[in-house]
Amino acid sequence: MTTTLTATTTRPEDRFLHAFEAYAGEVLNGTSEHLATLRRKAIERFGVLGFPGRKSEAWKYTPIAKVLQHPYRIDPMPTVPALTEQTLAGYAIPELDAYRVVLVNGRFVPELSTTSDLPEGVVLTGLEAAARRHADLFEKYFAHYLDFENEPFLALNTAFARDGFFLYVPEGTVLERPVHVLHLIDTDEELFLQPRNVVVAAPGASLKLVTSGHSRTAQRTFTNGVTEVFAGQGAEVHQYDLRLEGEAASGIFSTQAYLEGGACYTNGTLTLGGALVRNNVSVRFDDQEGEAHLYGFFLGRGSMHIDNHTMIDHAVPNCVSNELYKGILDDEATGVFNGKVLVRPHAQQTNAYQSNKSIVLTREARMYSKPELEIYADDVRCTHGAAIGQLDEDGIFYLRTRGLTLQKARAMMLLAFARDVLDQITVEPLRAYLDELVAGRFGA
Amino acid sequence: MALLEIRNLHARVEEKEILKGVNLTVNAGEVHAIMGPNGSGKSTLASVLAGREDYEVTEGEVLYDGKNLLEMEPDERAREGVFLAFQYPVELPGVNMATFLREALKAIREHRGLPPLSPAEFMKLLKEKAALVGLDPSLKQRSVNEGFSGGEKKRSEIFQLAMLEPRLAILDETDSGLDIDALRAVADGVNKLRSPDRAFVIITHYQRLLNYIVPDYVHVMVDGRIVRSGDKSLALELEEKGYDWIKEEVGLVA
Ligand SMILES: Nc1ncnc2c1ncn2[C@@H]1O[C@H](COP(=O)(O)OP(=O)(O)OP(=O)(O)O)[C@@H](O)[C@H]1O
Ligand SMILES: [Mg+2]
Numbered sequence: 001m002t003t004t005l006t007a008t009t010t011r012p013e014d015r016f017l018h019a020f021e022a023y024a025g026e027v028l029n030g031t032s033e034h035l036a037t038l039r040r041k042a043i044e045r046f047g048v049l050g051f052p053g054r055k056s057e058a059w060k061y062t063p064i065a066k067v068l069q070h071p072y073r074i075d076p077m078p079t080v081p082a083l084t085e086q087t088l089a090g091y092a093i094p095e096l097d098a099y100r101v102v103l104v105n106g107r108f109v110p111e112l113s114t115t116s117d118l119p120e121g122v123v124l125t126g127l128e129a130a131a132r133r134h135a136d137l138f139e140k141y142f143a144h145y146l147d148f149e150n151e152p153f154l155a156l157n158t159a160f161a162r163d164g165f166f167l168y169v170p171e172g173t174v175l176e177r178p179v180h181v182l183h184l185i186d187t188d189e190e191l192f193l194q195p196r197n198v199v200v201a202a203p204g205a206s207l208k209l210v211t212s213g214h215s216r217t218a219q220r221t222f223t224n225g226v227t228e229v230f231a232g233q234g235a236e237v238h239q240y241d242l243r244l245e246g247e248a249a250s251g252i253f254s255t256q257a258y259l260e261g262g263a264c265y266t267n268g269t270l271t272l273g274g275a276l277v278r279n280n281v282s283v284r285f286d287d288q289e290g291e292a293h294l295y296g297f298f299l300g301r302g303s304m305h306i307d308n309h310t311m312i313d314h315a316v317p318n319c320v321s322n323e324l325y326k327g328i329l330d331d332e333a334t335g336v337f338n339g340k341v342l343v344r345p346h347a348q349q350t351n352a353y354q355s356n357k358s359i360v361l362t363r364e365a366r367m368y369s370k371p372e373l374e375i376y377a378d379d380v381r382c383t384h385g386a387a388i389g390q391l392d393e394d395g396i397f398y399l400r401t402r403g404l405t406l407q408k409a410r411a412m413m414l415l416a417f418a419r420d421v422l423d424q425i426t427v428e429p430l431r432a433y434l435d436e437l438v439a440g441r442f443g444a
Numbered sequence: 445m446a447l448l449e450i451r452n453l454h455a456r457v458e459e460k461e462i463l464k465g466v467n468l469t470v471n472a473g474e475v476h477a478i479m480g481p482n483g484s485g486k487s488t489l490a491s492v493l494a495g496r497e498d499y500e501v502t503e504g505e506v507l508y509d510g511k512n513l514l515e516m517e518p519d520e521r522a523r524e525g526v527f528l529a530f531q532y533p534v535e536l537p538g539v540n541m542a543t544f545l546r547e548a549l550k551a552i553r554e555h556r557g558l559p560p561l562s563p564a565e566f567m568k569l570l571k572e573k574a575a576l577v578g579l580d581p582s583l584k585q586r587s588v589n590e591g592f593s594g595g596e597k598k599r600s601e602i603f604q605l606a607m608l609e610p611r612l613a614i615l616d617e618t619d620s621g622l623d624i625d626a627l628r629a630v631a632d633g634v635n636k637l638r639s640p641d642r643a644f645v646i647i648t649h650y651q652r653l654l655n656y657i658v659p660d661y662v663h664v665m666v667d668g669r670i671v672r673s674g675d676k677s678l679a680l681e682l683e684e685k686g687y688d689w690i691k692e693e694v695g696l697v698a
Binding site: 406408 | 494495496497517518519521522523527528530533534536537538539544545547548549551552555587588604608
């Protein structure tokens with residue numbers, strides 16, 4: 001258990017390949033046979049794919065290779081420091097009445113999780129626990145729809161996946177209270193974390209999920225997190241991912257949603273913290289009448305680098321996708337948006353909307369926006385737009401002539417800019433909390 | 445002491461001189477009308493008084509309540525009681541009217557040493573003042589000016605004036621674009637707000653408004669200067685004769 005791997009080799013990939021071999025025997029074993037088989041396959045794929053190189057189009061504006069050069073400590077089962085209720089209270093979302101799941105360094109902490117009173121048949125637990133106690137469900141959904149064959153970070157996560165959370169809502173069940181998953185990073189080591197989460201809404205089920213990421217350390221860490229979402233026929237999933245990590249925490253957060261016919265999926269990716277953050281949200285429609293709403297808001301300051309990549313695969317006819325990403329870049333922060341919409345030849349009657357708007361507050365801040373529409377069907381409605389601008393000075397002046405200080409006026413204008421995205425958040429306490437966070441960041 | 449004292453004010457924008465020596469004294473309790481041809485600098489004067497930074501004051505001074513107004517930030521001026529009803533109010537999508545006014549009122553009250561209003565008191569005031577200027581109460585739930593009709597924007601400016609209770613209110617063509625009823629409603633609102641310690645500077649092109657809001661003084665601005673002042677009869681004279689005779693008198697037209 002205590003094997004430490006700190007040896008630096010030339011290729012960062014090798015460090016992971018070596019670590020895998022070192023851990024494969026004990027740590028990574030014993031979760032499930034199913035998993036063990038997948039792991040082998042995944043690490044092999046990772047070995048073939050390698051990390052994206054400097055020329056990779058998908059990583060053009062995000063210097064991931066450089067960040068991965070850092071010799072993070074690879075440990076699938078990092079230690080979990082004890083946390084008190086009081087500490088956790090600091091990460092609560094005011095007024096949010098939710099089932100609480102606590103993950104520390106990617107590991108599920110049952111003592112801190114409040115998952116009682118769940119409706120019949122709902123499973124909400126750690127990934128590892130789910131693999132043991134709900135093997136049938138676990139094997140049915142784990143890595144089932146995940147395209148790790150072509151994505152090195154997904155392959156790597158699959159190879160090392162050990163814990164995370166597992167949420168399953170059975171057919172026709174409506175989970176009235178939202179689920180709040182707290183991802184805390186609490187370590188005195190430079191950890192490389194790979195939490196893996198699985199979210200399943202069986203046909204006709206409905207759930208709301210809020211995850212928030214926080215770091216309690218100045219140590220440099222990297223998270224390669226993966227969340228798989230499955231929405232069955234007519235199911236409804238609302239998923240909000242809030243990044244509030246500190247300046248030393250970087251990561252790639254991949255969410256892959258698979259939608260059956262008539263399923264409705266809402267994703268809100270809200271990045272307010274972290275060093276280098278890459279969010280990958282992808283949606284695949286399996287059958288007709290599916291609906292996906294992707295909302296994003298990001299607020300970069302200092303030297304933060306926030307990259308949002310989305311991919312919507314209209315593989316079947318008659319689905320709707322609607323995407324709105326907005327960002328504010330302050331100081332020397334960098335923002336990237338790349339929104340890919342693929343409408344395959346058979347996907348007639350597709351409706352796909354995409355918009356990305358950003359405000360750049362300083363001369364040093366940067367924003368790169370790239371919509372990418374690939375349309376192979378002819379009877380479709382697709383629109384996209386991207387705009388990068390500055391704060392409206394006339395608006396600020398107007399507010400000031402009513403007595404608001406420059407700082408207040410700016411905060412109000414920035415909040416107004418974010419308004420249409422934030423107002424899409426269907427978990428009201430989270431919406432209110434974001435209003436507060438955004439206003440607070442600008443001193444209002 | 446005069447509430448507002450403008451002395452030999454010169455201002456320019458992008459190398460172009462627009463105000464060329466404005467002199468104007470406004471005492472508390474008075475209503476002054478400023479008329480004048482398009483492009484003569486009326487809005488520029490209003491903007492300079494409100495503190496817009498695009499305009500560079502090159503000469504002269506402005507005293508507000510004895511203090512140097514030009515040294516104050518725009519928001520400081522507002523808190524001190526200067527209010528500008530804009531000729532073209534901007535639309536602010538996403539800025540809720542009620543929230544914005546609550547913040548504005550809070551800032552201004554704080555400056556006056558008053559505690560913030562309770563939510564209930566605030567809502568009551570909001571209702572009261574909306575009624576005063578005949579503003580559709582549902583507008584205050586909307587974003588500031590967004591999608592408001594031309595007339596609604598103007599009413600909304602007067603509504604804000606009523607909420608913030610300034611000491612010096614400058615109205616820049618608040619009457620243009622208003623229908624007859626709206627004009628009367630706005631004028632009624634202004635008349636109700638007239639008080640011995642509040643002054644109005646009303647920029648307008650139409651004598652009609654001045655039938656409703658009767659000014660103490662009427663000034664004519666031509667080419668960046670106030671070239672003539674008189675009482676309300678001057679407005680009637682302008683209505684009848686236009687501006688050419690004045691331009692001729694001051695030697696601006698051959
Ligand atoms: N920002 C600016 N840049 C360039 N020129 C300006 C600017 N603002 C005002 N001007 C010019 O200054 C002159 C005075 O404009 P101003 O708006 O003050 O006139 P006004 O008397 O209010 O006219 P109106 O009756 O049409 O409202 C005009 O010639 C105008 O084009
Ligand atoms: Mg004007």
